[in-house]
Amino acid sequence: MENPYVPFLMRIEEIIVETEDENIKTFELSFVGKADEERFVYTPGQFAEISVFGKGEAPFGMASTPTRPGRLAFSVSKIGVVTGELHRMEKGDVVGVRGPLGNGYPLESFKTKSLVLVGGGFGFSTLRSLTNFILHDSSRKDYGHLTVIYGARRPGLLLYKRDLEHWRERADLQLHLTVDKGENGWQGHVGFVPDVTRAVAPNPRNAYAVVCGPPAMIHFTLPVLKELGFGDENIFLSLEMRMKCGIGKCGRCNVGSKYICRDGPVFSQQELSRLTTEAHMQEGCTGHGARCTEKHR
Amino acid sequence: MSSPSKILRKVRLASFLERLIQERQVFAPVREGEVILIREIESPSQVVLEYPNAKESPKSVLFPQRETLFWYRAEKGKAEVDIPRDKEQGRVLFGIRPCDARGLLLLDKVFGGDCRDPYYVGKRANTVVVSLGCDDPNPSCFCLSMGGGPCSKEGSDLFLLDVGDRYVAEGVNEKSAALLADETFEKLDEETAALAEKVKRASGASMHPVVLKEKLVEQLERLFNDPVWKDLTESCLGCGICTYLCPTCHCFDLCDEAAGTTGERIRVWDSCQFPLFTQQASGFNPRPTVKERFRQRIMHKFSYLPETQTMPGCVGCGRCVTECPVNLDIREVVTSLSKGNAR
Amino acid sequence: MRQLTTDIRSIARKLLQEKKVQVVIGFERGSMPLRSRPCFVRKEEDVERLVWDGFCENTLAAYLPKRKEKVAIVAKGCDSRAVVELIKEKQAQREQVILIGVPCRGMIDRTRVEANVAPKRILQAEEREDVLILKGSDFEQALSRSDLLHDSCKTCTHPNPVLHDVLAGQPLVEKDGDSFSDIEAFDAMTSEERWAYVSKEVDKCIRCYACRNACPLCYCPECFVDASLPRWIGKSTDASDTTIFHLMRAYHLAGRCVSCGACERACPVGVDIRKLNRKLQKDVKALFGYEAGLSLDETSPLATFRPDDPEHFIVNP
Numbered sequence: 001m002e003n004p005y006v007p008f009l010m011r012i013e014e015i016i017v018e019t020e021d022e023n024i025k026t027f028e029l030s031f032v033g034k035a036d037e038e039r040f041v042y043t044p045g046q047f048a049e050i051s052v053f054g055k056g057e058a059p060f061g062m063a064s065t066p067t068r069p070g071r072l073a074f075s076v077s078k079i080g081v082v083t084g085e086l087h088r089m090e091k092g093d094v095v096g097v098r099g100p101l102g103n104g105y106p107l108e109s110f111k112t113k114s115l116v117l118v119g120g121g122f123g124f125s126t127l128r129s130l131t132n133f134i135l136h137d138s139s140r141k142d143y144g145h146l147t148v149i150y151g152a153r154r155p156g157l158l159l160y161k162r163d164l165e166h167w168r169e170r171a172d173l174q175l176h177l178t179v180d181k182g183e184n185g186w187q188g189h190v191g192f193v194p195d196v197t198r199a200v201a202p203n204p205r206n207a208y209a210v211v212c213g214p215p216a217m218i219h220f221t222l223p224v225l226k227e228l229g230f231g232d233e234n235i236f237l238s239l240e241m242r243m244k245c246g247i248g249k250c251g252r253c254n255v256g257s258k259y260i261c262r263d264g265p266v267f268s269q270q271e272l273s274r275l276t277t278e279a280h281m282q283e284g285c286t287g288h289g290a291r292c293t294e295k296h297r
Numbered sequence: 298m299s300s301p302s303k304i305l306r307k308v309r310l311a312s313f314l315e316r317l318i319q320e321r322q323v324f325a326p327v328r329e330g331e332v333i334l335i336r337e338i339e340s341p342s343q344v345v346l347e348y349p350n351a352k353e354s355p356k357s358v359l360f361p362q363r364e365t366l367f368w369y370r371a372e373k374g375k376a377e378v379d380i381p382r383d384k385e386q387g388r389v390l391f392g393i394r395p396c397d398a399r400g401l402l403l404l405d406k407v408f409g410g411d412c413r414d415p416y417y418v419g420k421r422a423n424t425v426v427v428s429l430g431c432d433d434p435n436p437s438c439f440c441l442s443m444g445g446g447p448c449s450k451e452g453s454d455l456f457l458l459d460v461g462d463r464y465v466a467e468g469v470n471e472k473s474a475a476l477l478a479d480e481t482f483e484k485l486d487e488e489t490a491a492l493a494e495k496v497k498r499a500s501g502a503s504m505h506p507v508v509l510k511e512k513l514v515e516q517l518e519r520l521f522n523d524p525v526w527k528d529l530t531e532s533c534l535g536c537g538i539c540t541y542l543c544p545t546c547h548c549f550d551l552c553d554e555a556a557g558t559t560g561e562r563i564r565v566w567d568s569c570q571f572p573l574f575t576q577q578a579s580g581f582n583p584r585p586t587v588k589e590r591f592r593q594r595i596m597h598k599f600s601y602l603p604e605t606q607t608m609p610g611c612v613g614c615g616r617c618v619t620e621c622p623v624n625l626d627i628r629e630v631v632t633s634l635s636k637g638n639a640r
Numbered sequence: 641m642r643q644l645t646t647d648i649r650s651i652a653r654k655l656l657q658e659k660k661v662q663v664v665i666g667f668e669r670g671s672m673p674l675r676s677r678p679c680f681v682r683k684e685e686d687v688e689r690l691v692w693d694g695f696c697e698n699t700l701a702a703y704l705p706k707r708k709e710k711v712a713i714v715a716k717g718c719d720s721r722a723v724v725e726l727i728k729e730k731q732a733q734r735e736q737v738i739l740i741g742v743p744c745r746g747m748i749d750r751t752r753v754e755a756n757v758a759p760k761r762i763l764q765a766e767e768r769e770d771v772l773i774l775k776g777s778d779f780e781q782a783l784s785r786s787d788l789l790h791d792s793c794k795t796c797t798h799p800n801p802v803l804h805d806v807l808a809g810q811p812l813v814e815k816d817g818d819s820f821s822d823i824e825a826f827d828a829m830t831s832e833e834r835w836a837y838v839s840k841e842v843d844k845c846i847r848c849y850a851c852r853n854a855c856p857l858c859y860c861p862e863c864f865v866d867a868s869l870p871r872w873i874g875k876s877t878d879a880s881d882t883t884i885f886h887l888m889r890a891y892h893l894a895g896r897c898v899s900c901g902a903c904e905r906a907c908p909v910g911v912d913i914r915k916l917n918r919k920l921q922k923d924v925k926a927l928f929g930y931e932a933g934l935s936l937d938e939t940s941p942l943a944t945f946r947p948d949d950p951e952h953f954i955v956n957p
Contacts, residue, residue, distance in 0.1 A: 349759070
């Protein structure tokens with residue numbers, strides 16, 4: 001019987017420091033057992049649980065595209081036990097990877113349609129995977145017009161700077177970068193992602209929108225998309241909940257009758273509005289980021 | 298497909314168990330101090346069958362509170378992982394109550410399905426469940442209201458019914474065949490069969506039904522944001538007794554326990570009632586108080602699981618009713634929610 | 641008993657009518673025989689739910705920490721002592737709490753009651769002054785109340801609330817000082833014997849944390865067992881982790897525990913938790929001359945720093 005709790009062993013091949021505060025790094029991993037590569041077949045939007053042996057596991061969205069075989073990439077924000085240890089690791093170190101997990105973006109539905117990808121901050125990870133997947137020679141013709149709107153708090157916090165440069169040079173996507181707060185040297189747009197979305201005014205006809213980012217960004221972007229005429233069934237989000245097993249058994253990510261890890265993390269806005277209010281708490285919370293000090297009674 | 302029913306005289310029970318113990322791991326109710334628990338037995342004399350129900354559910358036999366998923370060795374530049382092998386020896390879960398046997402059905406659905414949990418599924422496959430019908434339920438029992446019953450055979454492989462100096466043993470499926478072939482089992486006579494029917498008919502009579510005014514699932518959907526939850530949950534202490542003792546609760550955590558470069562990844566029981574269960578790395582917690590956490594338990598058991606697994610996450614064993622330190626009674630909670638107002 | 645119920649109800653009614661408090665925390669009849677349970681009364685018409693009997697065993701003071709409202713609590717001796725400590729530790733303000741003191745004759749241990757008639761099922765229980773009458777489907781039995789009390793009630797020396805704003809009923813005779821006879825045997829044990837005893841008890845523990853959550857003095861927003869940075873103990877029932885949980889919790893309560901017994905009453909598997917707390921209570925009394933919960937003016941020795949505190953064992957170990 002296959003064992004969904006046992007990870008593949010993967011070696012760190014490259015570590016890219018994404019942000020100027022060094023809190024986000026992208027890890028490029030290769031399979032220690034070459035045969036394992038064939039068993040890890042994934043699509044953009046899926047995630048994996050990375051094991052740092054001795055510390056535990058944490059879930060990360062796939063930041064790489066399956067169209068580039070041999071390597072998996074994950075962007076990791078240093079925030080706790082597992083991520084803290086991961087950030088201390090070096091090229092050559094071995095970690096465990098369990099996956100692919102989750103449902104991924106609905107690529108079949110997306111085919112022949114225009115796509116509007118709206119991302120903010122760290123949430124842009126899986127949208128990078130999706131963008132690179134669509135842009136790949138083998139896939140590009142399957143999809144229509146591609147608009148990517150991506151914002152970060154400051155220029156130094158924009159991820160995937162190499163990708164952004166390549167994308168800028170391409171004619172087959174429209175890239176809009178923005179930052180909340182400009183800095184010396186920043187030539188680009190300054191403004192919040194929802195406002196940029198409104199200004200870009202993507203055409204909702206035959207189009208899907210995907211929104212990934214902090215709850216506040218989602219909270220203000222959704223009404224903009226609705227104003228522009230996107231229906232609930234045409235807007236997709238990637239939800240976040242504390243996850244552990246990744247296979248819909250441990251109960252941690254249960255929201256309504258769904259398990260975010262197994263039935264998601266990608267959901268259409270239509271599906272989400274049918275879920276209980278708990279799902280909306282994900283979007284509506286301002287995510288203060290401070291440790292909750294109320295007694296949890 | 299069921300095997301014929303037979304008789305097992307109580308005076309011959311010990312020799313039957315003796316033989317079982319030699320071939321398999323046998324888990325049965327035993328007394329430990331003041332408390333009845335399901336434990337592995339070495340001798341038939343340990344077994345207690347005159348008992349309302351064990352304090353803890355038998356889920357720990359198939360889904361232990363602490364289970365090693367794999368051992369690892371990890372040093373700079375290399376790592377290896379070693380998976381434990383399940384015992385070859387078969388197991389018998391002997392003398393558990395029908396509610397607990399039914400609880401296993403829910404666990405089967407959760408740990409089975411498309412993505413199977415080999416640790417649970419492996420143990421379950423080589424476990425024979427021998428349940429013991431109830432003729433004198435506790436005031437806290439409500440299995441009938443949850444689709445089960447004191448003589449329900451769901452989840453059992455072999456069902457025993459106490460009719461005085463003997464048990465009537467009903468085979469439920471082919472797993473029981475090997476047990477029933479044992480020499481201790483005798484042919485069932487008509488008089489005993491009739492007595493068994495009488496016992497079954499009388500068994501549920503004293504149970505208090507849980508009367509729901511309206512269809513619970515619809516009411517729960519409607520009442521998700523209702524202030525009634527604040528009143529219903531105000532006395533909850535937020536401990537984990539209800540979930541740990543429940544035969545169907547199955548939330549767990551995965552963690553590493555390390556000693557230098559070696560260690561193990563273990564699975565441990567967890568509880569949606571614990572404050573940090575859903576706390577995210579950012580510090581945000583979608584269920585910050587007992588109200589949200591208790592509501593999750595009720596919704597999961599009576600709304601979500603019926604939808605996804607076609608059975609509620611409650612078998613009416615009554616343990617959460619008797620063991621809750623503040624007597625927060627789940628029967629009263631669902632009854633009052635079905636009425637659409639506070640208690 | 642019935643008089644106390646009437647008294648408590650009329651006090652509660654008056655407090656709510658006069659809007660002196662927003663909620664009265666008391667007891668109501670439980671859903672099973674031998675059970676009464678906490679209830680929160682906010683409306684006058686609900687005052688009739690309040691009862692007083694020998695099953696009002698929960699420590700209601702546990703509901704006090706961080707509460708923002710003005711609250712009245714039906715307080716036994718142990719509740720009032722816990723409230724004193726909570727006020728000293730700034731988990732509540734004196735002005736926001738109205739203590740409805742109830743002198744307590746001790747609460748009945750239902751596991752002891754059940755053990756007396758097991759395996760017969762109790763369907764009805766009636767309390768009459770000094771006798772408890774039990775009825776099942778095929779039996780009736782009367783037991784003496786004083787034989788059935790919780791251990792913590794047997795060792796209680798302050799049945800009258802040390803702090804109260806209004807008293808229901810008549811004060812009871814205070815007992816002479818605490819002899820700590822219940823831990824004589826434990827005290828006499830060698831280290832190895834104590835370790836063996838603790839290990840045996842801890843083996844039963846299922847880490848449900850009911851003891852911690854029922855305790856009025858355990859109110860930390862993040863308990864040390866839940867901390868991950870650093871991770872002090874593991875989550876499983878591993879013997880050494882569980883032992884550390886109980887030992888450390890006992891030490892965190894040293895000089896603060898009022899021996900209400902909520903911990904051992906909540907425990908579903910009968911771990912003898914209070915033994916450690918009693919031992920530490922005895923030690924604190926001997927070393928500091930202090931007993932928790934008796935006075936708002938007495939400072940807690942282990943929670944108070946004084947510049948002249950002895951430090952030789954730190955600087956010259």
